[in-house]
Amino acid sequence: MKKEKLETIELDHGGGGQKSSELISAIRNIISDKGKWKNQMDDGATLKVGNQYLVFTTDAYIVDPIFFPGGDIGKISVCGTINDLAMMGAIPQGLSLSMVIEEGFSVKDLLKISQSIQKASREAGVPIVTGDTKVLPKGKIDKIEITTAGVGLAKKIISNSGAEIGDVIITSGDLGEHTVALLSSRFNYKTKIISDSKTLNKEMQLIAKFVHSAKDPTRGGLAANIIEIAEKSKVKIVLKEELLPYKKETLAIAGLLGIDVLSFASEGRFIAAVSEKDAKKVLQILRKFNLEAKIIGKVEKGRGVFLKTVLGSLRPIEMPRGKLVPRIC
Amino acid sequence: MKKEKLETIELDHGGGGQKSSELISAIRNIISDKGKWKNQMDDGATLKVGNQYLVFTTDAYIVDPIFFPGGDIGKISVCGTINDLAMMGAIPQGLSLSMVIEEGFSVKDLLKISQSIQKASREAGVPIVTGDTKVLPKGKIDKIEITTAGVGLAKKIISNSGAEIGDVIITSGDLGEHTVALLSSRFNYKTKIISDSKTLNKEMQLIAKFVHSAKDPTRGGLAANIIEIAEKSKVKIVLKEELLPYKKETLAIAGLLGIDVLSFASEGRFIAAVSEKDAKKVLQILRKFNLEAKIIGKVEKGRGVFLKTVLGSLRPIEMPRGKLVPRIC
Numbered sequence: 001m002k003k004e005k006l007e008t009i010e011l012d013h014g015g016g017g018q019k020s021s022e023l024i025s026a027i028r029n030i031i032s033d034k035g036k037w038k039n040q041m042d043d044g045a046t047l048k049v050g051n052q053y054l055v056f057t058t059d060a061y062i063v064d065p066i067f068f069p070g071g072d073i074g075k076i077s078v079c080g081t082i083n084d085l086a087m088m089g090a091i092p093q094g095l096s097l098s099m100v101i102e103e104g105f106s107v108k109d110l111l112k113i114s115q116s117i118q119k120a121s122r123e124a125g126v127p128i129v130t131g132d133t134k135v136l137p138k139g140k141i142d143k144i145e146i147t148t149a150g151v152g153l154a155k156k157i158i159s160n161s162g163a164e165i166g167d168v169i170i171t172s173g174d175l176g177e178h179t180v181a182l183l184s185s186r187f188n189y190k191t192k193i194i195s196d197s198k199t200l201n202k203e204m205q206l207i208a209k210f211v212h213s214a215k216d217p218t219r220g221g222l223a224a225n226i227i228e229i230a231e232k233s234k235v236k237i238v239l240k241e242e243l244l245p246y247k248k249e250t251l252a253i254a255g256l257l258g259i260d261v262l263s264f265a266s267e268g269r270f271i272a273a274v275s276e277k278d279a280k281k282v283l284q285i286l287r288k289f290n291l292e293a294k295i296i297g298k299v300e301k302g303r304g305v306f307l308k309t310v311l312g313s314l315r316p317i318e319m320p321r322g323k324l325v326p327r328i329c
Numbered sequence: 330m331k332k333e334k335l336e337t338i339e340l341d342h343g344g345g346g347q348k349s350s351e352l353i354s355a356i357r358n359i360i361s362d363k364g365k366w367k368n369q370m371d372d373g374a375t376l377k378v379g380n381q382y383l384v385f386t387t388d389a390y391i392v393d394p395i396f397f398p399g400g401d402i403g404k405i406s407v408c409g410t411i412n413d414l415a416m417m418g419a420i421p422q423g424l425s426l427s428m429v430i431e432e433g434f435s436v437k438d439l440l441k442i443s444q445s446i447q448k449a450s451r452e453a454g455v456p457i458v459t460g461d462t463k464v465l466p467k468g469k470i471d472k473i474e475i476t477t478a479g480v481g482l483a484k485k486i487i488s489n490s491g492a493e494i495g496d497v498i499i500t501s502g503d504l505g506e507h508t509v510a511l512l513s514s515r516f517n518y519k520t521k522i523i524s525d526s527k528t529l530n531k532e533m534q535l536i537a538k539f540v541h542s543a544k545d546p547t548r549g550g551l552a553a554n555i556i557e558i559a560e561k562s563k564v565k566i567v568l569k570e571e572l573l574p575y576k577k578e579t580l581a582i583a584g585l586l587g588i589d590v591l592s593f594a595s596e597g598r599f600i601a602a603v604s605e606k607d608a609k610k611v612l613q614i615l616r617k618f619n620l621e622a623k624i625i626g627k628v629e630k631g632r633g634v635f636l637k638t639v640l641g642s643l644r645p646i647e648m649p650r651g652k653l654v655p656r657i658c
Contacts, residue, residue, distance in 0.1 A: 008435055027439070031450065049379065050379035054422075058426070060462075093383075100474055102338070103340050106337060117359075118360050129385060132389050135339070135342045136391060147476035149387055
C-alpha cells in the first residue's frame with residue numbers, strides 16, 4: 001500500500017492540505033529557479049522593474065458544478081488571481097485567461113461563463129488582456145478548465161512572512177461560504193448561503209499601507225492559510241473560538257458532513273495581520289465596502305496556531321489533511 | 330445540422346484554423362477590455378511600464394502522446410510561451426506554470442516532465458517563478474494539462490502588423506517537424522524526424538533590431554501564421570515553392586496522410602520579415618546558432634499570401650480549415 005502511494009498521483013495531492021504541500025514541494029524543487037525573482041513561496045513571485053515591483057501569479061480552476069449559487073467557474077477564475085495579486089500589495093494590471101473546453105460543451109454556457117468573466121473583470125477594473133482556447137475530444141476533460149495568470153505592480157510587497165508580534169488578525173468577513181455553496185449544489189442541500197466569491201483589490205489598495213501580511217483563505221481554508229502566515233512569520237497566532245468568522249449555517253453543514261469548518265474555502269475574503277493601533281482604521285475602511293470585517297485573534301511570541309476556546313483552553317489548529325478537504329476550485 | 334453546430338463546441342474550434350478564429354473572436358469580444366494594454370491580437374499583450382514595455386502571454390498544452398521524439402509536454406509548454414514573448418521583441422523574464430493532473434498519473438512521469446521543464450527553462454535562462462497544481466479524479470482529465478504564462482520586457486515591440494513592402498521572409502529552419510514527430514508516435518510510423526521544439530529567445534534577442542514582424546508557426550503552421558502577418562500588415566506575401574522549408578520526410582508524411590504540409594506545426598522555429606538589406610546579416614547570426622535559416626519569400630504591395638510555383642504561376646495559400654489540422658499542442 002505504502003509503495004503504491006509513491007508511484008501514482010492521488011486526489012489528496014491536489015487538496016491544499018498536507019499531501020498537497022509535499023507534492024508541490026517536490027515539483028517546485030525541480031522546476032523553480034530563483035533568478036532575479038523573489039517571494040516565490042508566497043501567492044506570487046516578484047521582480048524589481050525600475051522603481052517598483054512586478055508581481056506575477058497563476059491558478060488553475062476546475063470546479064464541480066461549474067455554475068453554483070453566487071457564481072461560476074468564470075467568476076472565480078478572475079477573483080482568485082486578482083486576489084492573489086492584491087494580497088501581496090500589488091495593484092493588478094491585467095490577467096491572462098486560457099480555457100480548455102470539452103467537445104460538445106454548450107456554446108450558451110460558454111457565453112454565460114464569458115459574460116461572468118467580463119463582469120468580474122470590469123467590476124475590479126482589471127482587464128483580461130491575453131488568452132488561449134483549446135478544445136479536447138469528448139471525455140478528455142470534464143466540461144471546462146480555466147487557468148488565469150495575473151500581473152500587478154507594487155511599490156511595496158506584502159509578504160506571508162510579515163506578521164509581527166503584537167499584531168491583530170482581522171478577517172474581511174465570514175469565511176467558508178464558497179465551500180458551502182458548492183457542496184450545497186453538489187449534494188442538493190437547501191441553503192440561503194451563496195459563494196463569497198468577490199474581487200478584493202479595491203479594498204486592499206486602501207488598507208495596504210497598514211497590512212503586515214495577508215492571504216485569501218481559498219484551498220485549505222482558514223486553517224491552512226493562517227498556519228502558513230504563522231510558520232513563515234515565525235510567530236504564534238491565537239484565534240478566539242467565540243470570534244471565529246462562520247455563519248451558523250456554515251457550521252451546521254460542516255457538522256453534518258463531518259468536515260472541519262476551518263478547512264472551508266472562501267473566494268472573496270481575506271485574513272490580514274495589522275498593528276493593533278491601526279486595526280480600528282482598517283476595520284472602518286473595510287466596513288465602508290459593506291464588509292463585515294472583524295478582529296479574530298492576535299499574534300504572539302512563539303510558534304504554532306491555537307484556538308482559545310470559550311472555556312479558556314488552547315487547542316492547536318492543524319493543517320487539513322487528505323480527502324476530508326473538499327476540492328472547491 | 331447547421332443549427333446543432335451553433336449550440337455546442339466542436340473539436341475544430343480548437344484547431345488553429347478558420348473555425349478556431351471565429352470562436353476565439355466571439356469570446357474575445359466578450360471578455361477583452363483594452364484598458365491601458367496594447368497589441369492584444371498579437372501573441373501577447375503589452376503595457377508601458379516606466380521607459381519599457383511589459384509583454385504578457387499565455388498558452389494551454391495538452392498533447393497526445395505526452396512523450397514524443399524530441400520532447401514532451403513539459404518542454405513544449407516552456408518553449409511555446411518563451412517563444413511567444415521572443416517573437417514580440419521581448420526578453421522573457423519569467424514563466425508561471427500550472428499543472429492539472431489526472432489521479433493515478435505516474436509520479437515517475439511527472440518527475441520526468443518536471444525535469445524536462447527545468448532543462449528547457451535553464452537553457453533559455455528564463456526561470457519558472459510561480460505555479461499551481463491541481464489533481465482531478467480519474468477520467469476527468471486526459472493524463473496532464475499544463476498552462477504557462479510568461480512576462481517579458483521590451484524596449485521596442487515587434488508586431489504582427491510590422492511587415493513592410495520590400496522585406497524578405499526568412500525562416501529559422503525547416504518547419505513542421507513537431508507535427509511529424511507527434512503523428513509518427515501517434516500512428517507508430519517510423520521516422521528519423523524529431524520534434525523541432527526549442528526556445529528561441531537568445532537568437533531573437535540578437536536579431537530583434539532588424540526584425541519588422543515575427544511569428545513562431547505553431548498551431549495552423551506556416552499557412553495560418555504567414556496569413557496573419559500579411560493580413561495585419563496589409564501587404565501581399567509571395568513564397569517560392571522551391572524554397573519552402575520542409576524536409577522530404579515531412580512532405581512524405583503529409584502526402585501519406587493527405588494533410589496540407591503548410592498546416593504542420595513547429596514548436597521551435599520562427600518566420601520573420603526583415604529588410605532585404607539586413608537579410609544577410611540576420612542569416613549569418615542565425616547560422617551561428619546552427620540554425621538552417623533561409624529566405625523563403627518576399628513582401629509586396631497588395632493583399633493575400635501566394636505560392637509562386639516552380640512553373641511560375643501564383644497559387645493562393647488559404648487558412649487551414651477544420652479537422653484536417655491535427656492538434657499538436
